[in-house]
Amino acid sequence: MNFHQYIEKMPKVELHVHLDGAFVLDFLFDLVQKYGGDPEIKSITDLQNWFVFRDFPHFIETWFWKNRFFREPVDFEESAYQTLQEFSRQNIVYLEAIFSPWDYKESGVNPTDIARANQNAVKRAQSDFNIHCRLMVDITRDHGHEHAMDRLDEITPFLGEEIIGIGLGGSEQRFPAHLFKDVFIEAKRRGFHCVAHAGEVVGPESVWSAIKDLETERIGHGVRAVEDPELVEYLRIEQIPLEVCIVSNIKTGVYSSFNEHPFAELFHKGLLVTVNSDDPTMFGSSLADEYSVLYQNMNLTLPEIRHVQINAVESSFAPMDEKRKIKDLINRFWIDNALSITND
Numbered sequence: 001m002n003f004h005q006y007i008e009k010m011p012k013v014e015l016h017v018h019l020d021g022a023f024v025l026d027f028l029f030d031l032v033q034k035y036g037g038d039p040e041i042k043s044i045t046d047l048q049n050w051f052v053f054r055d056f057p058h059f060i061e062t063w064f065w066k067n068r069f070f071r072e073p074v075d076f077e078e079s080a081y082q083t084l085q086e087f088s089r090q091n092i093v094y095l096e097a098i099f100s101p102w103d104y105k106e107s108g109v110n111p112t113d114i115a116r117a118n119q120n121a122v123k124r125a126q127s128d129f130n131i132h133c134r135l136m137v138d139i140t141r142d143h144g145h146e147h148a149m150d151r152l153d154e155i156t157p158f159l160g161e162e163i164i165g166i167g168l169g170g171s172e173q174r175f176p177a178h179l180f181k182d183v184f185i186e187a188k189r190r191g192f193h194c195v196a197h198a199g200e201v202v203g204p205e206s207v208w209s210a211i212k213d214l215e216t217e218r219i220g221h222g223v224r225a226v227e228d229p230e231l232v233e234y235l236r237i238e239q240i241p242l243e244v245c246i247v248s249n250i251k252t253g254v255y256s257s258f259n260e261h262p263f264a265e266l267f268h269k270g271l272l273v274t275v276n277s278d279d280p281t282m283f284g285s286s287l288a289d290e291y292s293v294l295y296q297n298m299n300l301t302l303p304e305i306r307h308v309q310i311n312a313v314e315s316s317f318a319p320m321d322e323k324r325k326i327k328d329l330i331n332r333f334w335i336d337n338a339l340s341i342t343n344d
């Protein structure tokens with residue numbers, strides 16, 4: 001088998017994927033039809049082409065466009081269920097997925113109904129496909145900080161087996177992390193794991209703020225930390241995991257090419273870096289593609305790729321015994337298959 005086939009088959013762990021950006025394309029097309037269609041979207045190909053972005057604001061605009069077609073709790077549950085089925089086909093064995101329940105105001109679906117729908121999907125997928133997913137709720141910068149505590153209160157009854165944490169996505173530039181300090185400190189006190197997008201659109205100061213103000217356990221993206229040597233050193237010493245999403249960074253224009261992307265530099269400097277797919281359907285990519293970039297475009301060796309894969313297990317919020325089981329699975333795969341990689 002060639003490298004890409006090997007990576008497809010390899011058991012994988014994903015730490016930064018948005019359920020809202022990982023829908024199965026056919027399923028979204030069905031929803032568009034179900035709710036009266038859109039004159040611009042006549043086929044799956046039209047829909048695919050719709051997800052080509054000029055820049056980050058255009059990406060956000062398209063995000064809200066597709067949200068208009070999620071209108072009932074069953075749409076969310078079925079979408080998440082099918083997404084997890086697809087992930088299981090890609091040999092993703094464990095993931096921590098983010099969802100943004102307050103992004104559907106226009107559809108009139110209650111955020112708590114969305115949380116319940118995703119919770120059900122996770123349980124069903126685990127029993128049907130043996131894929132383990134834990135969920136993080138995106139508090140979302142764009143909905144402002146004034147009522148962010150209300151959003152935390154709304155989601156707090158769901159904290160448990162399936163829903164384990166909160167995240168902070170959206171416009172990093174317009175809504176800096178420090179505005180959400182109180183909410184994150186309170187969420188941590190209530191037992192939520194805390195992560196935040198930072199260092200994607202905005203530079204190192206945003207990463208510093210996520211660490212110092214929000215006390216996040218991992219950084220979503222974090223790649224622009226590379227612009228500040230002191231921060232790079234801090235991340236290395238503290239081993240704060242970075243959920244790097246390489247293809248996403250190229251598609252939204254954070255970097256213009258794989259050559260420019262700092263993943264390899266951060267990895268070789270000893271930071272705890274992982275690769276993730278972010279919004280795979282919207283970017284037309286997969287987690288396997290991220291690993292392929294490491295091999296084909298960034299010249300990481302096979303042992304280094306295995307290292308990145310183990311980083312993801314170590315950086316996850318899975319309990320120790322579950323981490324050990326996943327690592328055993330990964331190690332077994334490498335022992336049994338690494339010699340079968342061919343150069344074709």
Ligand SMILES: [Zn+2]
Nearest residue numbers: 169197220278
């Ligand atoms: Zn993201």
